[in-house]
C-alpha cells in the first residue's frame with residue numbers, strides 16, 4: 256500500500272505544538288496573491304467577465320461624445336478632455352460593482368467552505384479576487400484612452416499623465432470595490448447584492464462631475480456632487496491626463512480611497528467572519 | 532485488511548473532545564448538547580438520519596460555524612479560542628464537493644497547497660502524487676464539471692490531505708455513490724487510518740458505520756442517543772433476531788399475535804413491507820414460530836435469523852425507522 260501519511264497517529268498532539276498561532280502579514284499577502292491567481296483562471300474561463308470592461312468603454316465613448324458633446328462643450332473635440340476621464344472613472348467603478356455579486360456567488364459554493372477551513376488569513380478570499388480585478392480595470396482604462404485617441408483626444412499630460420490617470424482609476428476601482436465586497440458579505444442572495452450595489456453605484460457615478468460641469472447644476476445637487484468622492488477621482492484623472500500636474504484633487508482622491516478602504520475592508524472581514 | 536482497534540489505549544490527548552455542544556438555528560436546536568470523544572488513530576462514526584445534526588456538528592468542529600454553547604477541543608486545542616491552530620490540524624471533506632468547479636483537478640490541488648504555504652514546485656509535486664494515488668492522473672487537467680460523482684469525492688478527499696492533517700472530517704463520504712465506488716472509498720478511508728490519521732465521519736448508512744467505524748455515536752434530532760462499538764450497539768438489542776416477511780401483508784396482525792404467543796417478546800412490525808422482526812433468546816426457537824405460523828395458515832415469502840442489524844439498533848434506540856432504503860437491499 257502506498258503511504259499517504261507518514262506521521263503516526265499519535266503526532267496529532269505533537270502537531271498542535273508546531274502550529275502557528277496566527278497568520279503573518281507576509282503570508283496574508285502571499286495567500287491573497289494565490290487567491291488572485293485563482294480569480295484570473297476563472298476570468299480566463301468565463302469570458303463574460305470581460306464584457307463590461309471592453310464593451311462599455313467603447314460604446315460609451317462613442318455614444319456620449321456624439322449625443323452630449325454638442326450640447327455641453329460645443330463640439331466633440333473640446334468635450335473629449337472633460338468626458339474621457341469621466342468615462343474612465345465610470346467604467347472602472349461600474350466594473351467594481353461586480354465584486355459583491357461575484358463574491359456572494361462564490362461564497363455560496365462549496366469551495367468557500369474549504370477556504371474557511373484552511374489556516375489562511377480571512378482577508379485573502381475577499382482581497383484576492385479584487386487584486387485580480389485590477390486586470391479588468393486596466394483593460395477598461397486602456398480601451399477608454401484608446402477610444403479617446405481615436406476620436407481625436409489629445410491629452411496634454413502626455414504618456415506619463417495618461418498612465419498616472421489610469422493608475423488612479425485602478426486604485427479608485429479597487430478601493431470602492433471594498434464597499435461592494437461588504438455588501439456581498441452581508442447580502443442574502445446574489446440578486447439582492449446586485450440590487451443594493453446598483454443603488455449605491457448610480458448616485459455615485461451620475462451625481463458626479465463625470466459628464467457635466469458642476470456649474471451647470473442647481474445648488475443642492477452641486478453640493479452633493481462636490482463632496483462625492485467620485486467627483487474628486489474624476490477631477491484628479493482630468494488633472495493628471497490633461498495637464499500632467501499633481502493637483503490637490505489627486506490628494507483628495509487618494510485620501511477618499513484610503514478612507515473607503517479603512518472603513519469597508521475591516522467591515523467586510525468582520526462580516527465574513529460572522530457568517531461562518 | 533485493516534486492524535480494528537478493539538480497545539483503544541487511553542491516550543493523553545483526544546483527537547476530538549466535545550462537551551455539551553449546542554447550535555441553534557432561529558431558536559431551534561439543530562445540535563442539542565452533544566458530548567463526543569474521539570481517540571487518535573480510530574475511525575469514529577457519527578450515525579444518524581437526515582437532519583439529525585451531523586453536518587452541523589462537523590461544521591462547528593471545523594470552525595465553519597460558531598459554537599453556541601458548550602466547548603470543543605481538537606488535540607487539546609480549543610476550537611472557539613484558537614480556530615487558526617485548529618485549522619492547521621484538520622482536513623475537511625464536506626457533504627457537497629468543496630472544490631472549485633472552474634478549475635482543473637491539478638489547479639485545485641495546487642491552489643490549496645499554495646494557500647497552505649507550499650512552494651510552487653512542491654504544490655505541483657504534491658498535486659500530481661495525490662491525483663495518481665486517487666486514480667485521477669488521467670483527469671488531472673480536465674475541468675471538474677466533467678467529473679463523475681465518485682471522481683469529485685476522491686478529488687475532494689485528496690484536497691483535504693495536502694498537508695497531511697492528523698484529523699480528517701468526512702461528511703457522508705459515500706452518499707450518492709454506486710456500490711463499487713463506495714467500496715473503493717471505504718478502502719481509502721481505512722488506508723488513511725493505517726497511515727496514521729484519525730477519521731471522524733458521518734453517515735446515514737448503518738452498514739457503513741458497521742463496516743468502517745471502530746466506535747459509533749448514534750445521534751437523532753441533535754442529541755446523542757447511544758455510543759459504543761458496533762458490536763456493543765448490536766448486543767444492546769439481544770443476541771439474534773428473527774426476520775419474517777409475509778407473503779400476504781394483511782395477515783400481519785394475526786402473524787404478530789402468533790409470534791407473541793410463541794416467544795413472549797414484543798415483535799417490531801413494518802406494515803408497509805409486511806415485515807416482522809423479533810428478538811430471539813435462542814436461535815432454535817425460530818422453528819417453533821415457523822410451525823405455529825404454518826398451523827395458523829400464514830405463509831411467508833422469506834425468513835432469516837440474523838445478528839441484529841444497526842437498523843434495529845436504531846429502531847430500538849430512537850423508536851423510529853431511519854427511512855433508509857439501503858438496508859432492504861443490503862439485508
Ligand SMILES: Nc1ncnc2c1ncn2[C@@H]1O[C@H](COP(=O)(O)OP(=O)(O)O)[C@@H](O)[C@H]1O
Nearest residue numbers: 556557561579580581582583584585586587588
Ligand atoms: N444554516 C442553517 N440554517 C437553518 N437551519 C439549518 C441550517 N443548517 C442546518 N439546519 C437545520 O439543522 C438540522 C440539522 O441539519 P444537518 O446538521 O445538516 O443534519 P444532517 O447533516 O444530520 O442531515 C436540520 O433540521 C436542518 O434543517
Ligand SMILES: [Mg+2]
Nearest residue numbers: 585586587626
Ligand atoms: Mg448532513
